[in-house]
Structure formats: C-alpha cells, structure tokens
Amino acid sequence: MADISAAEKKSRAEIIREAIAEYLLKHKPATVxxxxxxxxxxxxxxAYQEQARSEW
Known part of the structure; x- marks a missing residue:
C-alpha cells in the first residue's frame, strides 16, 4: 500500500476511498x-395488484 501511495502521490485513505468507490460501482445491486x-x-x-390477485 505504501508503494502505491508513493507512486500516485496520494494518501492511503484516498486510495482506499477510490478502491471502495470502484468496488461499489462494479457490484451495484440490480434493484437500483x-x-x-x-x-x-x-x-x-x-388497483393493479388487487386485480391480479382477484384472478387467483
């Protein structure tokens, strides 16, 4: 992690935030x-629900 932080000139916290944001984008729930x-x-x-259930 320190190597990445130094190479990108970003704090560890920023790298972790970016990683979490990327993960969430890739694993977005289908219901959204x-x-x-x-x-x-x-x-x-x-009304639609009641009509559909009346058919049962």
Missing part, C-alpha cells in the same frame, strides 16, 4: 435499475 420502472404507467399500483 428497476426503481421507477412503472412510473410511466397510468394504472394505480394498488
């Missing part, structure tokens, strides 16, 4: 992309 997926629909979510 699904947020707001139905925002363009005109159907009320609760």
């Amino acid at each position: 992309g699904a947020f707001g997926l139905w925002s363009d629909r005109k159907v009320d979510g609760l």
Whole structure:
C-alpha cells in the first residue's frame, strides 16, 4: 500500500476511498435499475395488484 501511495502521490485513505468507490460501482445491486420502472404507467399500483390477485 505504501508503494502505491508513493507512486500516485496520494494518501492511503484516498486510495482506499477510490478502491471502495470502484468496488461499489462494479457490484451495484440490480434493484437500483428497476426503481421507477412503472412510473410511466397510468394504472394505480394498488388497483393493479388487487386485480391480479382477484384472478387467483
């Protein structure tokens, strides 16, 4: 770690922060992309759910 810190002229803390940020970008949960997926629909979510369940 000291070699990297010296070569890049950055503190250890900064290198660790960058490593964590890169890791989080690579391992982003899939649910984040699904947020707001139905925002363009005109159907009320609760009404849709009740209608779907009534079919059972």
